[in-house]
Amino acid sequence: MTIPDQTGADTTTEVHAAWLPPEAFRAVGSRRVLVHGEGLLVDTVREEVAGACARYGGAYDSAYGGAYGGEPHAHAGPYDLVLALTTAEPLPGVAGEVRAELRRRPDPAIGEQGFALARRDGVTVVLADDPAGLLYGLFQVVRLGEAAFEADRPVELHRPAMLRRMLDHWDNVDVHPVMGQVERGYAGGSIFWRDGAARGDLARVRAYARLLAACGVNAIAVNNVNVHATEAHLLTDRLGDVAAIADELRPYGIRVHLSVNFASPVVLGALPTADPLDEGVREWWAATTAKVYATIPDFGGYVVKADSEGQPGPFAYGRSHADGANALADALTPYGGVVHWRAFVYDHRQDWRDRSTDRARAAHDHFAPLDGRFGDNVILQVKHGPMDFQVREPVSPVIAAMPATRLAAELQVTQEYTGQQRHVCYLAPMWREVLGFRPWGPDGPAVADVVGGGGGLVGVSNVGDDPYWTGHPLAQANLYAFGRLAWAPPLDPAAILDEWIDLTFAPMTTGKTAPAATGETAPAATGETAPAATGETAPAATGDAEPLRRTLHAMMDDSWRTYERYTAPLGVGFMVRPGHHYGPDVDGYEYTPWGTYHFADRDGVGVDRTRATGTGFTGQYPPPWSEVYESLDHCPDELLLFFHHVPYGHVLHSGSTVVQHIYDTHFAGVEQVERMRLRWAETAGSVPPGLHARVAELLDEQLRCAREWRDQINAYFFRKSGVPDARGRRIP
């Protein structure tokens, strides 16, 4: 394996361009472009356009040029593309027409961060009310590529479904003795921190910001929610390190957030208490927060994991989580900051013998009674499922239980339980299901609507200092898809993947529909054996990228379900090696205090969470799901063992028995990985050799690990049930 370990060497000089290779800007860069408006992010648009035009022979013009122009000047049109704020004056020609059309609408505002896109009379127009919207509009034109300059298009309004699209980094400043530099990080070290200090590689941070803006992310928490001793100081004497990061993120419209330790008043302030109702504590937070904003005026706010897995919290003082969250929120109110307060609170020291305690219930039990008691600038950050980022869980019932609270849904982009960026596991289909789930039934709002109402979407980042950013090059697609789904939850995961392929593999695909070639050649290779990426020899554009596209879809579209097939079956979850969570160990957590059990015995398997005979967890859902999940007849197959303990002979809706389903899916999952691996082998020559080798190596590991899962799961259930495989395959 060539994946760098946590102590990995500095690889910043050879970093893969991910979905923003220069070629992705070929369509824009070969046009005549006008950028019109004022503001830091408009300047960023200018810089992007100017760079692209310089590279690809287009012509760039700037009105109200800011850093690039200075004086307003007469336009040098005609233009192929106009990017303008709606407040820009004068705005003549097609752009002016589009603006006038917008202004005639009943709701004339494009809205915060949004943009309008249109094409007529040979001019593509992007208009936005604010500079952020203009930046997102530019990246939409980049995504469209040549298509943005082909047929006319009527005015389209693009508005983000969620105003806050955030990534949480579980990056430590100090290398944690067990968890390493990045907790649950599978992509090398941190891009922010190394060995106890700021890494200082601000160019890499800037490049990251650019990638995130291109997929729509606009907020980052730069340190782990488990805030250890050193990390606590980011709030005070190490704030300068955070400010330096903020300076790099700002031009791409990304605000910095900080994970803080609830006990900071004690740990940092030497106060005798961190009681959230103590006046001294409240003053400490107010004064500390004032200093933060004096240093970082656009600081986003605090992220807090309290009373969870050993972290300090308000329970120590007999206070509620609302008391705790509000204390910090009040300190942030004067500056417009928010508190992201995590709802991941449960008893991680439970007695496995006690079948009445159900970890799945914990978040709802703790937080639903507090609905309405959180301040306006508190966002309760709820993991999408009731357990912990398993490959299959129902949606958390908390989402439907707190109408008077701002809720954010938390997704895990880093693949802790989904292959740890050694397995291909494209997560957008899972997220799409989560965001589209309608807790109150088909006529009610979806999860995306609930969290779009003020909370937003939060993803745990999968990025590290790996040259490919994400360890597995194809795991980049998860990061990209997270941003895109946060912007537009109804997007089709396959369409998002298509976007990602078009951008990322633009060096190989731009021949497809490109205008007359500019004659430019690919940059010189840095060496055939380099592990990465930028500057690596790109195969010549063949004019037909379809085989590569088809291969990537064949490998990735269904890869989440493939991973599900060869791992824990039917929603039962876990069955992973304790501690690192990679690879199978069916009973690994079965007799532990962690609350993650499958209760398999010789007769059956699954967790009875019904009201009738189990833990009553189904009752945390509103109808119809409270009834659907309760019913053995109606519970969806894929969640059966999450909600019910059933005999091995129980017949699924699919017609198969539970145990035969286990065997069949585990054999099938491995066969899919085998096919995936063969498909990838065919792409040799059509992607850069370093990337090809990395993916090929990882597919070997994925196959080894998938076989291990298959054999352990099948052996376990065969030994326990005694039921032979109906198809007579070998079970070890």
Next chain:
Amino acid sequence: MTIPDQTGADTTTEVHAAWLPPEAFRAVGSRRVLVHGEGLLVDTVREEVAGACARYGGAYDSAYGGAYGGEPHAHAGPYDLVLALTTAEPLPGVAGEVRAELRRRPDPAIGEQGFALARRDGVTVVLADDPAGLLYGLFQVVRLGEAAFEADRPVELHRPAMLRRMLDHWDNVDVHPVMGQVERGYAGGSIFWRDGAARGDLARVRAYARLLAACGVNAIAVNNVNVHATEAHLLTDRLGDVAAIADELRPYGIRVHLSVNFASPVVLGALPTADPLDEGVREWWAATTAKVYATIPDFGGYVVKADSEGQPGPFAYGRSHADGANALADALTPYGGVVHWRAFVYDHRQDWRDRSTDRARAAHDHFAPLDGRFGDNVILQVKHGPMDFQVREPVSPVIAAMPATRLAAELQVTQEYTGQQRHVCYLAPMWREVLGFRPWGPDGPAVADVVGGGGGLVGVSNVGDDPYWTGHPLAQANLYAFGRLAWAPPLDPAAILDEWIDLTFAPMTTGKTAPAATGETAPAATGETAPAATGETAPAATGDAEPLRRTLHAMMDDSWRTYERYTAPLGVGFMVRPGHHYGPDVDGYEYTPWGTYHFADRDGVGVDRTRATGTGFTGQYPPPWSEVYESLDHCPDELLLFFHHVPYGHVLHSGSTVVQHIYDTHFAGVEQVERMRLRWAETAGSVPPGLHARVAELLDEQLRCAREWRDQINAYFFRKSGVPDARGRRIP
């Protein structure tokens, strides 16, 4: 828990006296004693006697006084005790009579390290041919206490069953990132090394040597058999650290051995190979060894773990283990040194699906064919069982398979798999069984005879820098018993425990049969709350130590079997948490590459190692055991699952079924721990409070852990077998 962790603070100022408190010398120290002879170890005897007499009012006299006298002088008798070399002249009186009697025997020699003990006419006499024997004779008198000065006793000859009684320390010099300062150490840090350097606490080393001499140990390997980078250098540029330790051990008759890396010629010598047949390699070992002996003239030799669990070895060069061992042995021959070559060689990357591979076979498969090919100064060091220090294993078949090889048996005093010095587990009964096992049946020699023929006994030390030496104060008894059994394998474990109790709790027991009290009081306490030990307030001697003695016997005599009852049943082994090996995890190693499986399914459990249907391991034994173990009818219950895979309903010789036996023993084991804990509570006030508190705390943990074992094992087998407990007890 107050057990110091691996980084524990320096506790050298308060170290428990273990089995050599000053009071243990009261009987000797209150007598008139003559020490007669020359030599370093005779001087040690003098020092011990002089110190005891100074403390307890006796009179000490020295002939050929060495450091203590100078000129021979007229004896100032009469004496109560004479300790003399048989070469000492003049030797008048009773001592002379005893010597004359010895000289009239057909074999007049007492022999190496041995001593003769007699009492007549009011004089107790100890005679030895060599100084070491005199030292061991002194400690025998100390053990006897007042009994040494009561009735007459005819001449008894005491000769060690094994000339080499050795402890291996698995101490690292550098703190290993996973294994810590001491690999499988449960008693704090190392007494030799700390954080990459020699600890320099030579007084502690000296105290350790004295304790070891008092129980008969005469060799130590001072570093881990897994020889990492830093530790490799002990052989060359860090040899001075080893020499400093040797200087402290020498006065107590203990020789230093060193674990070396087989690849040393490459690692240290910058040679291109470590091929044992390469002339340059052989020259390197010769030159290096010459330097070792120039520095440490009584150096014992090398310990080597080769081709085992990742350590380098001769296989890399296509050579046999005989080739490898002989290369090092040849270098040691000129100086009388030996190589301890470990037979712990197996495939630790085996495929769990492959039931034909059997780790139990590995040592015999590797080494038996090499019998007769090892040099005279090679000792093949064989773990007592074929697996790895489980609570119950058969004796290794290698013991009976290599008549032309010097064999040592290796025991594990450190309680890796037997409670990690948090559980009371007195191991002497297990070792007694091992040493008394007769591989060729009742008329053949015992294991003790085989290894007594030149190999000796090796124990992995359980000592660390903990104030009680061994973490659990009662684990001291294991170290003591190891030495005693190596000296005299037929000793009754209960009698050894009695010796240990009498010595260790002498401050509480000397009232029992003591002569008129000297009026001396116990040393002042260093403080009621001190965790340790020397100087701690001793309760006043009550004149009746029997309750404490009875309690300790009740707690310890059967504690090994108690541990067995609540852990892995019927010889099947393991079922421990992977990695640290503490606490239960029934399937923890079931699907791993380590070769340690139980194969439990819904119908039965156990490993079929028969020739008829299994791995054929039973064929590695000579008759009768090859037949006994092969036969389901004759295989002893306690090893049933080691040799056979049987249905849960299989009826044991005990009359119980396998599954009911599992339930019964696990309930019983916990009940025994509960009783143990109650018994200990009764001793409050009759042992030092710090020691009492430490043991009480550990018993709480033992009970918690025993319950965890009981519940996990019972739940596992109930879930798998579906057989309810015949007595209707709750299985979770």
